[in-house]
Amino acid sequence: MTADAGPAAAPPSLAREVARARRRRRQGFLKRLFGHPSFLIGFMILAAFTMTALLAEWLAPYGPTRINYRAILAPPSAEHWLGTDGFGRDILSRVIHGTQVSLRIGIYVVVLTGIMGTVLGTLASYVRWLDALIMRGLDGLMAFPGVLLAIALAAALGPSETNAMIALTVAFTPRTARVVRASVLVVQEMQYIEAARAVGAGHGRIVFRYILANALSPLIVQLTFVFAVSIIAEAILSFLGVGPPPPAPSLGNIIADGRSYVQEAWWIAVFPGIVIAVAVLGLNLMGDGLRDVLDPRQRLGRDGH
Amino acid sequence: MRPQLQQSGLFRAITVASVLALSAGALGAPAALAQVQGGELVVVQGSNPPSLDAMVTSSQASRNINMNMYETLYGFSEDVRPIPILAEGVEISDDGLTYVFTLRQGVLFHNGKEMTSEDVKASLERYRVVGATANKLDPVREIEVTGPYEVTFHMVAPTPTFLESFSSPRAPAVIIPAEDAEAEAGRTSLIGTGPYRFVEFVPDSHVTIERFDDYTADTRHDGVDGFGGRKTAYLDRVIFRIIPEPGAQVAALEAGEVHIVEQMPMPAARRLADSPDITLYENMPWAFTTFHLNLNVPPTDNVKFREAVQVALDMEAIMAISSEGLYQLNHGWQYPGTAYWAGDIGAEYYNLGDVDRAQELLAEAGYDGETFSILTDPNIPQHGRAAVVIAEQLNGVGINAVINQVDWPTALSIRLQDEGWNGWTLQMGIEPYLGPVGTIATLTSPARPHFVVPDPELDALYQELISGVTLEERQETFSRIQARMYEIFASIKIGDSGLMQAGRANVQGFIPFRFPRMHDVWLEG
Incomplete structure (x- = not known):
């Protein structure tokens, strides 16, 4: 059964044909995606957010932890565009650097959740006897609301950026694993999988080359949501004091610093709040766009008009 | 300002005045004041009292409440002298080895029983076991009941500072009924002799106390004097509400839901x-802002390194930020203008912010980038804010300072470990108020010094301080203590911070003190 030759490869002309069709489909998909107004707006917001984070060192007018006791709680001015906090630190600089923390946590959580979710989801569906074991375990985790679980874990592990990432990954993995499991279950019943098996492809090849490659799109959509939720959840954790410890700036802990001064120095809490709101809006718009484009029923509905 | 309200207020005032006039008897009536009997006053504070068993805790959150319910034999007056409260007085033998305390007669506990010398002995014996500062009774060899209203202390050795430390409110040696003497820490029936008595404690919500109508006022005084004096409770009930969030505390005050905010953000x-509804009460100075180093672990085990930390710090920036602007610069380990103020000793090391010199000292110390972990907490806001500024300044001279911010109870347990931290930010509130003995006791044996490893020379100076016979002798010793502090750089004095309190304008008679005194306070209108 273990034929190691390449009879699985299709004749060259057919392969070229398949590749071309695939490219065409992808181009059409991207065109539709960027033609979708809310996706485009969301994408631009997120791009701006990302660029701010990447260019923080150059964009921020001051160091994010630079203390100036002569400018405590200074209102927005030409010198400090968004004012200063109780340490005389420049809010603009802190917000800019804060986006870096959000983005870093968002990316790590997406990558880790993606890996964990894919491994667990695929194992659960591909290795039958593991299914019940893994899924019941994940159901147990899912019994807790995601953010609440993350808060509990972060509080138990202690405040640090790494621990916040771990906590969020644990909180978001079960849902992702479910999505992966569901689509792998569908894909692995496809005829081409059977065909691959028939020509003697090994488990590794079947899983990576055929099953996962075809089960990826729901995962990508899921991960964009994980990214969005991570940014909010990181802000929540930091606000509660279980995110990155001081003096590191993060959108959540800047707001936390400002909450005692809402009446005297509204700018501390308001500006990072606006940034979070806009970032979340951007991610939601992107998510809406993706859903519209990917959901065949909605597309049919619109095309029918 | 409706007429009925005014009328009823006036009516109550007249009633109180006449009651006072009757009870005041021969002493003459203080009836001219328009005190109002009754009402419910709400004080807000940030944290739960760790215990309402006054002996076992030295926490401010407990003291705020407990000192309204309990009393001691001796306590501090307004100008920090020991005065008799439950005692009639004390007679000290010439050799300093016997203290004969006579008790006031007719003082009732909240359970209606009269306080006698048996209760006093039982309370103090309990204090030896469960008291948070039980070592203040170490100089006492034996407590003997020598009459129904007389207790005699037999001392181990003459201790000239004994009465002062015995009067300390830090973890007060309060008098409770003899029936509670066997109770474990925190298991008493919460009965005392104070003007208010315990009603209920709902953790994370509130503590309620109510006026004790059979309170036996100390008629030797005309009015309140520090922890003692003649106390009169006007309010029916006082509620200490626990609101951790300072912003919420202020909002509650502005809305009129609470009457007094114990610690007001600046x-x-x-x-x-300028608000007509709010009265501000400034307490200055209130506390030392201090930074304690752990002498047991590198790099803080090296005195050169510690000196580098001392000269690197810009105290003005730390104080301006940590106290939110209510501070005074002070290098001394006593407040300026007090009896033990040691002048300029050490001032040459203070508030330098000298980067070059700090870096030279670091090179001398052979410092090579080891982590300098600063332990702090967000619950006492000055702690966390000071830590952030200190870390920033130390990073500026090349010290790899990191902040380990945990909650206050965790910080307290970590700092009791020999390892795992290098620096610890601490507001010392009550100790400097108690004078040099109270302050230095926290830095020397037999207690565990805040900087972990005892300094034999400082320990010896402390012994000299507590046995110094005359004030001049003790002042001289204290000067050498302060000089020693600036040789070992084990605890760093950052500055003196103030405490701002605020009340609704209708709160009358409130005089800010080391705890919110709820007697002789009334609500107008």
């Missing part, structure tokens, strides 16, 4: 300075 105080 920006809010500045905003409300």
Whole structure:
């Protein structure tokens, strides 16, 4: 059964044909995606957010932890565009650097959740006897609301950026694993999988080359949501004091610093709040766009008009 | 300002005045004041009292409440002298080896029983076992009941500072009924002799106390004097509400839901300075802002390194930020203008912010980038804010300072470990108030010094301080203590911070003190 030759490869002309069709489909998909107004707006917001984070060192007018006791709680001015906090630190600089923390946590959580979710989801569906074991375990985790679980874990592990990432990954993995499991279950019943098996492809090849490659799109959509939720959840954790410890700036802990001064120095809490709101809006718009484009029923509905 | 309200207020005032006039008897009536009997006053504070068993805790959150319910034999007057409260007085033998305390007669506990010398002995014996500062009774060899209203202390050795440390409110040696003497820490029936008595404690919500109508006022005084004096409870009930969030505390005050905020954030105080509804009470100085180093672990085990930390710090920046602007610079380990103020000793090391010299000292110390972990907490806001500024300044001279911010109880347990931290930010509130003995006791044996490893020379100076016979001798010793502090750089004095309190304008008679005194306070209108 273990034929190691390449009879699985299709004749060259057919392969070229398949590749071309695939490219065409992808181009059409991207065109539709960027033609979708809310996706485009969301994408631009997120791009701006990302660029701010990447260019923080150059964009921020001051160091994010630079203390100036002569400018405590200074209102927005030409010198400090968004004012200063109780340490005389420049809010603009802190917000800019804060986006870096959000983005870093968002990316790590997406990558880790993606890996964990894919491994667990695929194992659960591909290795039958593991299914019940893994899924019941994940159901147990899912019994807790995601953010609440993350808060509990972060509080138990202690405040640090790494621990916040771990906590969020644990909180978001079960849902992702479910999505992966569901689509792998569908894909692995496809005829081409059977065909691959028939020509003697090994488990590794079947899983990576055929099953996962075809089960990826729901995962990508899921991960964009994980990214969005991570940014909010990181802000929540930091606000509660279980995110990155001081003096590191993060959108959540800047707001936390400002909450005692809402009446005297509204700018501390308001500006990072606006940034979070806009970032979340951007991610939601992107998510809406993706859903519209990917959901065949909605597309049919619109095309029918 | 409706007429009925005014009328009823006036009526109550007249009633109180006449009651006072009757009870005051020969002493003459203080009836001219328009005190109002009754009402419910709400004080807000940030944290739960760790215990309402007054002996076992030295926490401010407990003291705020407990000192309204309990009393001691001796306590501090307004100008920090020991005065008799439950005692009639004390007679000290010439050799300093016997203290004969006579008790006031007719003082009732909240359970209606009269306080006698048996209760006093039982309370103090309990204090030896469960008291948070039980070592203040170490100089006492034996407590003997020598009459129904007389207790005699037999001392181990003459201790000239004994009465002062015995009067300390830090973890007060309060008098409770003899029936509670066997109770474990925190298991008493919460009965005392104070003007208010315990009603209920709902953790994370509130503590309620109510007026004790059979309170036996100390008629030797005309009015309140520090922890003692003649106390009169006007309010029916006092509720100590626990609200951790300072912003919420201020909002509650502005809305009139609470009457007194025990610790008012300075920006809010500045905003409300002109408000007709709010009265501000400034307490200055209130506490030392200090930074304690762990002498047991590198790099802080090296005195050169510690000196580098001392000269690197810009105290003005730390104080301006940590106290939100209510501070005074002070290098001394006593407040300026007090009896033990040691002048300029050490001032040459203070508030330097000298980067070059700090870096030279670091090179001398052979420092190579080891982590300098600063232990702090967000619950006492000055701690966390000071830590952030200190870390920033130390990073500026090349010290790899990191902040380990945990909650206050965790910080307290970590700092009791020999390892795992290098620096610890601490507001010392009550100790400097108690004078040099109270302050230095926390830095020397037999207690565990805040900087972990005892300094034999400082320990010897402390012994000299507590046995110094005359004030001049003790002042001289204290000067050498302060000089020693600036040789070992084990605990760093950052500055003196103040405490801002605020009340609704209708709170009358409130005089800020080391705890919110709820007697002789009344609500108008």
